[in-house]
Amino acid sequence: QSALTQPATVSGSPGQSITISCSGTSSDVGGYNYVSWYQQHPGKAPKLMIYDVSNRPSGVSNRFSGSKSGDTASLTISGLQAEDEADYYCSSYTSSTWVFGGGTKLTVL
């Protein structure tokens, strides 16, 4: 089980949109429509933002959206806000356990 690949950092200004990519293989991202995305603020537990590639749990802002093409999934955050500054992790279901990406630090300029 190898970790999924995410960019280490992304940044954007308030009001802009950013996209975080998550690359895997046919054994994880490409093989299942079960990609999740988490937001983690410093010292806090992760929060589920997207499940099943593009679905939002109740209470998550519709500024967060997910998609997938082949072995790569993406998280898009529109209308960036200061509180969006956090670490973001993608995760994929596999035939064994969940595999996570290395995380992306989002900076809101």
Next chain:
Amino acid sequence: QVQLQESGPGLVKPSETLSLTCTVSGDSITHYYWSWIRQPPGKGLECIGYIFYSGSTTYNPSLKSRVTMSVDTSKNQFSLKLSSVTAADTAVYFCARGYSGRKSAGADIWGQGTMITVSS
């Protein structure tokens, strides 16, 4: 409101067994998958494995030889044992609930996490 709380010793000696318990409050432990996830200081997340309320388990292949998970429905708790620990097992350990009763949809409810340090 469902809440999870991890409990266990903060310090474990090398070669010993790490034992953690997660207590679920606000809902029954039944009909859900429950997972353990860890995060070394300054690093990313790693899924250790998950357990269904019935006791069925799935472990991360890289940790499988050292991991045992169990569930106690009478106490609304589930537990993790990780044997032969080394400094590489130093991390914040989270317990979490599988979203919507599935193991494929990620985890929607998390404990606050407990820091475990492996050191003599």
